Amino acid sequence: MASFKPTKIQVYPKLGEKVTQDTLYWKNYKAPVQIKEFGAVTNIDFSPVAPHNFAVTAFTRIHIYGPFSQEPVKSFTRFKDTAYCGRFRSDGQLLAAGCEDSVVRLFDVSGKVALRMFKGHTKAVHVTDFTSDRYQIVTGSDDYTCRLWDIPNATELSTYQEHTDYIRCGVTSKLNRDLFITGSYDHTLKVFDARVDKSVMTMDHGQPVESLLLYPSEGLLVSAGGRYVKVWDLLKGGQPLVSLKNHHKTVTCLSLSSNGQRLLSGSLDRHVKVYNTTNYKVVHNFDYAASILSLALAPDDESIVVGMTNGILSMKHRKSPEEAKETSGQPRRRPSYRVFVKGKNYVPKQDDYLVSKPVKQHLAKYDKQLKKFNVSKALDTALESWTRLRKPEITVAVVKELDRRGTLKNALAGRDEQGLSQLLNFLIGNLVDPRFAPVLVTAAEMILDIYQTVIGQSPVVDRQLLRLQELLEKEIDYQRDLLEVLGMLDTLFASSLPKKEVPCSAISRSNGMTTKRTFIYCMRSL
Numbered sequence: 001m002a003s004f005k006p007t008k009i010q011v012y013p014k015l016g017e018k019v020t021q022d023t024l025y026w027k028n029y030k031a032p033v034q035i036k037e038f039g040a041v042t043n044i045d046f047s048p049v050a051p052h053n054f055a056v057t058a059f060t061r062i063h064i065y066g067p068f069s070q071e072p073v074k075s076f077t078r079f080k081d082t083a084y085c086g087r088f089r090s091d092g093q094l095l096a097a098g099c100e101d102s103v104v105r106l107f108d109v110s111g112k113v114a115l116r117m118f119k120g121h122t123k124a125v126h127v128t129d130f131t132s133d134r135y136q137i138v139t140g141s142d143d144y145t146c147r148l149w150d151i152p153n154a155t156e157l158s159t160y161q162e163h164t165d166y167i168r169c170g171v172t173s174k175l176n177r178d179l180f181i182t183g184s185y186d187h188t189l190k191v192f193d194a195r196v197d198k199s200v201m202t203m204d205h206g207q208p209v210e211s212l213l214l215y216p217s218e219g220l221l222v223s224a225g226g227r228y229v230k231v232w233d234l235l236k237g238g239q240p241l242v243s244l245k246n247h248h249k250t251v252t253c254l255s256l257s258s259n260g261q262r263l264l265s266g267s268l269d270r271h272v273k274v275y276n277t278t279n280y281k282v283v284h285n286f287d288y289a290a291s292i293l294s295l296a297l298a299p300d301d302e303s304i305v306v307g308m309t310n311g312i313l314s315m316k317h318r319k320s321p322e323e324a325k326e327t328s329g330q331p332r333r334r335p336s337y338r339v340f341v342k343g344k345n346y347v348p349k350q351d352d353y354l355v356s357k358p359v360k361q362h363l364a365k366y367d368k369q370l371k372k373f374n375v376s377k378a379l380d381t382a383l384e385s386w387t388r389l390r391k392p393e394i395t396v397a398v399v400k401e402l403d404r405r406g407t408l409k410n411a412l413a414g415r416d417e418q419g420l421s422q423l424l425n426f427l428i429g430n431l432v433d434p435r436f437a438p439v440l441v442t443a444a445e446m447i448l449d450i451y452q453t454v455i456g457q458s459p460v461v462d463r464q465l466l467r468l469q470e471l472l473e474k475e476i477d478y479q480r481d482l483l484e485v486l487g488m489l490d491t492l493f494a495s496s497l498p499k500k501e502v503p504c505s506a507i508s509r510s511n512g513m514t515t516k517r518t519f520i521y522c523m524r525s526l
Helices: 021-026 321-329 337-341 365-371 375-382 385-390 392-405 408-412 417-430 437-454 459-496 516-525
Strands: 033-036 041-046 054-058 061-065 074-076 083-088 094-099 104-108 114-118 125-130 136-141 146-150 155-160 167-172 179-184 188-193 199-204 211-214 220-225 228-233 239-244 251-256 262-267 271-276 282-287 292-297 303-308 312-317
Touching (some): 041 303, 041 312, 054 083, 083 125, 104 136, 136 167, 136 179, 167 211, 179 211, 211 251, 220 251, 228 251, 262 292, 365 375, 365 392, 375 385, 375 392, 375 408, 385 392, 392 437, 408 437, 417 459
Parallel strands (some): 041 292
Antiparallel strands (some): 033 312, 083 094, 104 114, 125 136, 146 155, 167 179, 179 188, 188 199, 211 220, 220 228, 228 239, 251 262, 271 282, 303 312
């Protein structure tokens, strides 16, 4: 008895991915290097000076890594509780960090012990940053206050208590030493001027604010909170410009490319989105294994460093020009010929025993039903939601196989309103697809022949039949228009072709001479 042959699913060509300059640019990174930290990575900050080391804040430690090192070149562990927001000063020599114990610590990058300890906050300090003159530090805390500290004297200069919830992000101006901006869980962003005892501008983000970013020109401010990334025009009094909602979960971090033309946002949905800052459309996307808490780009975009909730630090380094050429120039290596022919010519010896293992044939659900000649159940299996929506070619292949067997009419008959509605839905969605039309037109004709007596009894089926009719009429109109266009193009191409002289049989072969009347007749025949 011949073995059952599974249904052959035709493979259709897929459209290639659209390759843009952004795709080429952001895919030109090596495989990520992953390092396990002691806890969730809450902050990453690159040093502004070469060799551009970066500080990673995770749990009770701050580790400083070199551009290509996989081990920390420096560690600060003198924290009694969870550390937050380790940031470099603009000269790369000092580093400030907050802590769960409410103390702000200032470290010398070349030392180990804290140079200064600023005490005044009453709850955890999540925000630290240096002012542009390098002599002051701005901090924000869960006690709803932001404070300005003097580094040489280790004293508090001013306190601002305008927020009504935790302050979890902040940024200082690099052009004006007196300006800084804070974001809070009370949904507001506030711009402060150290020369004034209150905020000078307030904006409502509408969600708890998780991250802030100033453009290099400092005319635009970007805020992230909830699922939204919003851009504000500070030169127009904090007017909102754009509101982006491309993430599925809370956006936790922001970064800007070296040329300022691409904005990056990281989220708890495990994605990093890259936006074009001209039109704020997503031009690329990175996927990660866990929720993202922190994100930083090295100068000249040489590295992308991402910190996640599971304590993994992921580093992607840009390929050198030589590596990029090797990758693009060489095709993907496949197994050599000897791998496939290995063992084919092996001859068993006299004392060898051949142990044969029967190969079990794994059949799909619809093939199992076809093997039992349950044609109606086979079609039902092929019409299941996931198959007909994600893999319509499987459903079409089963219909084609049933038609080949001559049992398609039996499989289509005897269906209730729900089953018929399911069939008609599939036809409406795929009948005009040129890949499936030759098979589905036959099925549609059979359905109309079988169920023409029930037309008018079900409003659901009637509506679907009307939709199918409209769809077919539109498709026929499209085809007619295309045929007209094709006829016009044929005429244009024919008229644009150069005329060729055709040798006429009336020309005398004897002497090569011809009369005028014969020549005119030959030209008319052309």
